[in-house]
Amino acid sequence: MLDDRKLAVLRAIIEDYVSTTEPVGSKTLVDRHNLDVSPATIRNDMAVLEEQGYIAQPHTSAGRIPTDKGYRLFVDRLSAVKPLSQAERRAIETFLGGAYDLDDVVTRTVRLLAQLTRQVAVVQYPSLRISCVRHVELVPLGPARVLLVLITDTGRVEQRGVDLPDSITDDSIAHLRALLNACMDGRPLADAAGVVAELPARLDASDRPNGAAVLSVLLESLVERHEEKIVFGGAANLAARDFSAGLRDVLEALEEQVVLMRLLGESGDPASLTVRIGAENTVEGLHDASIVSTGYGAGDQVLAKLAVLGPTRMDYPGAMGAVRAVARYVGQILAES
Amino acid sequence: MLDDRKLAVLRAIIEDYVSTTEPVGSKTLVDRHNLDVSPATIRNDMAVLEEQGYIAQPHTSAGRIPTDKGYRLFVDRLSAVKPLSQAERRAIETFLGGAYDLDDVVTRTVRLLAQLTRQVAVVQYPSLRISCVRHVELVPLGPARVLLVLITDTGRVEQRGVDLPDSITDDSIAHLRALLNACMDGRPLADAAGVVAELPARLDASDRPNGAAVLSVLLESLVERHEEKIVFGGAANLAARDFSAGLRDVLEALEEQVVLMRLLGESGDPASLTVRIGAENTVEGLHDASIVSTGYGAGDQVLAKLAVLGPTRMDYPGAMGAVRAVARYVGQILAES
DNA sequence: AATTGGCACTCTAGATAATCGAGTGCCAGG
């Protein structure tokens, strides 16, 4: 139905349109790419492509622009992920290598991705779900308030103030701390639920409510809130582009954690490169946007996602290359630390 | 030189211009505010105001718009900080009250300020300079690498991986940990420098380099990097406005930590409400912007700054009221926790 | 001396019209 030349034409249209931002006509097309046929032939091809919904005309007597469906075909069958240049790889390595702590890794990753792709970058904090507990610290903050500090074997530290149901003595705290460490040390955070079950038996009756409160925080709050943390950067790159919906909508979407969660959650296979194009995106206000996302993590565990967001008219091969490369390096960093 | 009526005219011009975004003429002015004089009289006044540089004409035969100098006079002498409504105060209280930890306080503050003022909000993390050490924890991460965790009496936790000059045994770590806690416990972080001096004497010679490495991280890195952390939000509010310089510049400035530092640093008295208008701002790309900032902290200590950034044409009394109120509430929250 | 009504003047925003040209669709011939 679509012979090779028609596909080549589609590819050419997309490449031209992405780089020039202007509808591309049959004449320009033959000139710029060396298709050995006449403009009239191209026009026939374009008519077919249009009929099938891969390209569209903004108005009669203008060139063609790709539709979402056109981009989709391009991404699926007409393009390859573009590997980064040697220089770019080195840049990633040195830039990410200098990170101090997790916060810093995430911040730097965002900046890096935004800079590499000249788009908006979105990075989710890695999940603590599979981390193991190395140490739990309890520090009294008030009569019925303690600070819970959790140190994982991946070298991460999470803290949170906990309001207790009862007031608590320093002794009880010490007791609870010892017990928590005994129970949790070396165990994955995901097991916290199990520990909650066996804990009451090992606590004085008087300490049970407080102990339960601390554990539920450990579970619900630390682990889950971490995943909800999503950072974006490179908003300045939006200003240059023209989103028909108005970039106000885009910025609003980016500032809503909930929306970002959904955005990253929507992609199918979490581990692999996923591209969502234009209207494929269910998030309000992002119908003109495309998202290139992938999971990342230490080893083969997917701990979180990162993505690049731009107008549907974006350099997909380049963005995909950058996303993949950055995800790999971040994974390495996480594995090392 | 400027009699009362001329000042009233200036105030009226600013108020109208801020709310309508359009140059305001003599006729409209008399209509909307009840100045009991004729348009011609106002025109004379406006001529004087213009001569003195308080207002300007975009072009002949257009109304007048305020200049930076005009806004400056308005802020200094013609307006009062507008207190928030009861409802707004309650909203602040409940919204900030629900915060989990410091990160959450800062994030919520940004959102709150952005929403209250419909502008961009900028918030700096509170300095650790005056906090006291409650506990120091060292966790081995590798042969020559430890994780340093610092818990302060204000319930904050900072962590950082430290690469040591020599490899280290678990014994040494325990020793170092005990010593650090003995030295630092209860002392303000600002004293860390002093502790560095006395530490070597109390360490085995073999532990000295490692101990010094840990302490220098404590000092340089934890405390200072915290102050450098600045968050902004509400960028979507920029989209509606029209910055002549292009909002790209504004967004770029906002994404540069260094620039934000300078922005907040420039204000004079750190404790009080400061307004910087248009060109008063030395930051490139923000010559069309105004910044309303103030310091905040627990008690009377100024720990950091927060600000609102918008076009010079902004609602100064409202912004000042919001900034002041939010700063106070955040201060309270910090003092409590 | 300050205020005011009157008036001519100046621009800009917006409407209308004319023109240009890139790009198309279609057709007849190779």
Add this chain to the structure above:
DNA sequence: CCTGGCACTCGATTATCTAGAGTGCCAATT
């Protein structure tokens, strides 16, 4: 199936005109 030719469409650009908001200035008034 490809191609050159050709009439046609329609947005973008430019030119011209008009209406009206707003001004500055002046002479008269209080």
